[in-house]
Amino acid sequence: MPEAILKETAEVEFLEKEVKITTLKEQSKKDFLKKGIKIGLFSGMTYGIYTAFLTLGMTKGIWADWYGPNLAGLSTFVIVYLLAALGNAINDTCSAFWALGNAGYQGKLGDFGRTLNTKPGRMLMLAAMLGGPIAGTAYVIALQMAGSIIVPISALCPAIAAILGKIFYKQEINKRMAFGILICVSASFLIGSTSFIGEEISTEVLLGILIAIIAAFGWGFEGCVAGYASAMVDPQIGICVRQLTSGLTNIFIVLPILGFLSGDVTTAITLTMKAFSSSPAMFWFILSGLATFVSFTAWYTGNSMCGAGLGTACNGTYSFFGPFFCWLFLGVIVGIDGWALPMVAWIGAIIMVIGILIIAVNPLEFLKKREE
Template sequence: MSKVSKVVNAEAISAKQKLSSNFLKKGISIALFSGLMYGFYSAFLTLGMTKGVWGDWYGANTAGLSAVVITFVLGALGSAVNDTCSAVWALIYAAVKGKLGDFFRCLKTKPGAVMIVAALIGGPISSTAFVVALKMAGSIVIPITALCPAIGAILARILFKQKLDKRMLLGIAICVLSSFMIGSTSIGSDAPEGLLAGLCIAFIAALGWGFEGCVAGYGTAMIDSEVGITIRQATSGLSNLIILVPLFGMMFGGGISFSTDLVVQAFTSGPAMIWFALSGLCAFVSYMSWYNGNSMCGAALGMACNGTFSFWGPFCCWIILGVIGGMDGWALPPIVWISAVLMMFGILVIAMNPMDLFRKKEVAENEAA
């Protein structure tokens, strides 16, 4: 091979390595952005549930609603309104991208059915549990819900016989330790009322999302991720709205007419719907960024980057609700912040060997030299 050919090949290899490196970095940035958007989704959702008619429902007079209705029916309704708004954003995006036809066609396929099942698990169950926990205990529950990657890894081992090596077990142990550190704040006479129950309900959300991740993995491997997200959000919104809210209305409120009245009031409350529209948009963008980031930097690293919502969730709630909104109770003790960061590290350990990040950098530098 001539000297000129060697130089050309070296330049081509260098250009390819630089392109791959930039692609990876962009994927990591997008996946990290998904965690940030999840934090804003949590904050705007909570803010929306204090405005308009929600302020009356959760106010001092509670508009004549029982404690059970306030906790469960309104929690399910808040999740339904948010997920419905998110579904509208997803459908608009699919229409703009020219994928609305693919959306309806995929609904009839097996992967589409798998995505619907995943959405039924993550929507009516996990999303409602998350909203209920958020209203009961505040943003302290968000790091608990971030246990879903650890739970997903365990469920993948049980359901699909996927390997759990020592590194992954260490990451799971770190996540569990972090959750216990957060849970320790619910012990003692100074703990707010309902904090322990809120943390337990948050764990239900993490369990559901972990199971959803296992089920949805198959569906997203077979269909376009943007179409898959649209199926997920539309199914979640509709199932919450036409199944869970009426069911809770019959169980706790006296009938379907009761829940229907609440739904109409919620969707016609302008001051609240502004924030629900924002929370729905942030939820959709968060899922979109997570899926796109995964496709660029790999599912393992993407999952670890998305897990940063264990930090961004409490942080965004503190900024938007506590600092800007002037609401009390959104400041968190130092142990929660430490636990959130520790859990982020645990998620990274589950997803990959953290030392690989430094090895890849060293290899790239050596090859470039």
């Protein structure tokens, strides 16, 4: 009898330990997920700061002459496209130096070299080309043409990532996600409509909005491609691969091509040298590069912790932080006119954030967990 009681007691204790271990594992997963979400949201905030610093840098030093009343004798093509690509190239190059410096400080440069020869490394380079030279340049061009009104529109990338995931990876798009995508699309139309209220439709603003959609597609592709790789590569190494690939591609491929299209390849070389030697502007580019480095590191880290879909959705909150920090730094602090947004745009940005979060998570599940 005592042996049977001892055996039963041991079994009960064993089951209790298993329950505790299972509970601890579940709690650990929840804590890990929550931390990933917080990091993803932080990436959205720092991306908004990068947007403001980059735009501010493109108003200082030599840039003030290029975009000034006389346009420094530059053609419309150079003003609209080449200078925007140059701003993106300088930002990503500065960001690459921050990333490489951080990797060197942590003794990870050897890992960086080895990663380049792996499948995840090559996927990250592909993602960098989609998200850097293509989406990044489109984003800066759209900013210069239409202002911060395009930031929430470019933040359609989580919705696009969900659709592309369905097409390429057969990932499910349930009714909740479809509803979130519909909210995002509706919010983008709401935000875009504010550019046409009380005045004739501006061709330049309309074109800027369309180019912002190209940026959204580029980052949507990047989210899909990098989602796999970011789970297999140290995020700090991943951001080195991403930013160095983007910076080099911009400077040695995109700028020469745009220079050729402008009618003179040497124009791109001359403008690049002048831009890098303009210290008043470079101060802000160095800061925007730092913010970009922090933002993308947080994005890749968040993706590896909570999945590419949810990580990209959290990063997409820059649809609010972008206009907010542009208004704060450029409009309020520096006093540049034209950065105030109408109330409808703020409402649209908030609706966009809600749509992004609905794509990523089921609000009903959180309510059930709180009730439990």
